[in-house]
Amino acid sequence: MQKIVNNxxxxxxxxxxxWSTAAFADDDPGGIDGDPGAPAPIxxxxxLMIVVxxxxxxxxxxxxxKAIAN
Structure with a gap:
């Protein structure tokens, strides 16, 4: 049962x-740091976040x- 839950x-x-790789930055996000024309480069x-x-x-x-083996 535990193996099924882990799977x-x-x-x-x-x-x-x-699914989350389909998230893209908006072309006009409305501003960063008070600059309404600055895009948000996510x-x-x-x-990198996927790899991390x-x-x-x-x-x-x-x-x-390792904890289970000990």
């Missing part, structure tokens, strides 16, 4: 990560497996 969590995280950070998220998942999975 569902992993599938949910993968699906959410793939598109540049999405690939996957790294965190692997880190905590490894940490949990």
């Amino acid at each position: 569902k969590i992993i599938l949910f995280l993968i699906a959410f990560t793939l 598109d540049n950070w999405i690939p 998220g996957i790294a965190i998942v692997f880190y905590y999975t490894h940490k949990k497996k």
Whole structure:
């Protein structure tokens, strides 16, 4: 049962990560720091955040497996 729950969590995280890559910055976000013409460049950070998220998942999975083995 625990393995099924873990598989569902992993599938949910993968699906959410793939779904969140479709988030793009608005062409005219209404301003940053008082400048109404300044765009919000979040598109540049999405690939980095995906990599960081996957790294965190692997880190905590490894940490949990190590704790269970001890």
